[in-house]
Amino acid sequence: MPRENVTPNINYIRRLYAKQDALLERLTAALPAEFAGWQVAPEEGKLLQLLITLRGVRTVVEIGTLAGYSAIWMARALPQDGHLYTLGKDPAHNALAKKFIGESDVADRITLIEGDARDTLPTLQSKGPFDMVFIDADKLAYPDYLDWAEANLRPGGLVVGDNTLLFDAAALDAPPEGTAPATWNAMRRFNERLADEKNYFAMMIPTAEGLSVAIKRL
Ligand SMILES: C[S@@+](CC[C@H](N)C(=O)[O-])C[C@H]1O[C@@H](n2cnc3c(N)ncnc32)[C@H](O)[C@@H]1O
Incomplete structure (x- = not known):
């Protein structure tokens, strides 16, 4: 959530x-x-923890690490033997993530997988099926990430996607103007797939940027 949107209500909630x-x-x-506002807001971190706890999630794949902020929030809600894999491609972001995950109380519950998620997701397949996939990376690839999540989540697993209002464009x-048609189409397709009740039980939580939460049916 961009910092400028921190209202008195949000401050109170925080x-x-x-x-x-x-x-x-x-x-x-x-x-x-330049990256301020890229990471989830504290109240979204807490909401991710609540989802993990409500659903009894033990294993999470996060696509889009940045500095490890959401990874640390989520890992703190996992049971002792739970695990979170977080996928980041930018070396500078990954250096920050390694430092802060390493200093955290949940370092043993988080594995940072470096590289483009399109290349690294297939390496995770053998560790699945997973309980939750959190998508928070390049918007154009959201449908591809959803393909992977569909194939690698257990029935009843959670797909969570951030920024699904696509900065008011969706x-x-x-x-x-300013939104690539391919990206707009990708996010619209992603949202329509999650809204399809044959495959998901889902809702987009109307945060400032849209946080989609979906239970995979089968
Ligand atoms: C919005 S930030 C993630 C914020 C993080 N989830 C948090 O809340 O703390 C997006 C991150 O995804 C990374 N990213 C973008 N495309 C990616 C890709 N194809 N594979 C892996 N990481 C990617 C970016 O470099 C950036 O670090």
């Missing part, structure tokens, strides 16, 4: 329910300014 510890504060402060009838 203070009550989603306090960041010193490590997450330091991680956030270490992010170069709700429009055509891609607006």
Whole structure:
């Protein structure tokens, strides 16, 4: 969530329910300014924890690491023997993630897999089926990531996708100026697939950027 959207209500919610510890504060402060707002907001981190807890999730694949902020939130909700694989392709982001995941209390529950997720996802296949896939990377590839999730989630597993309102473009009838038609089509297709009740029981939580949560039926 972009920092400028932090309203008094959001601040109140954060203070009550989603306090960041010193490590997450330091991680956030270490992010170069151009990436401020790329990571999930604290209240979304807590919401991911709630989903993990409600669904009894033990294994998570996260596509899109940045500095490890959401990975640390999620791993903290996993049981001791749970595991989260997080996939990041940018070497500078991965260096930050290694530092902060390494300093966290859940380092043993997180594996960072470096490289383009299109190349690294197939290497995870043998470790599945997984309980949850969290998609938070390049928007054009969301349908490809959903293909992978469909094939590698257990029945009843969770697909969670961030930014599914595509920065206010998804709700429009055509891609607006500044949004690549291919990306707009990809996100529309992704959302329509999750909304298809034959395959998913789903909802898009109307956060500022849209957070889709779907239970895979079969
Ligand atoms: C929105 S940020 C992720 C934020 C993170 N989930 C959090 O909340 O802390 C997106 C990240 O995905 C990475 N990314 C983009 N395309 C990718 C790809 N094809 N494979 C792996 N990582 C990718 C970007 O480099 C960036 O670090």
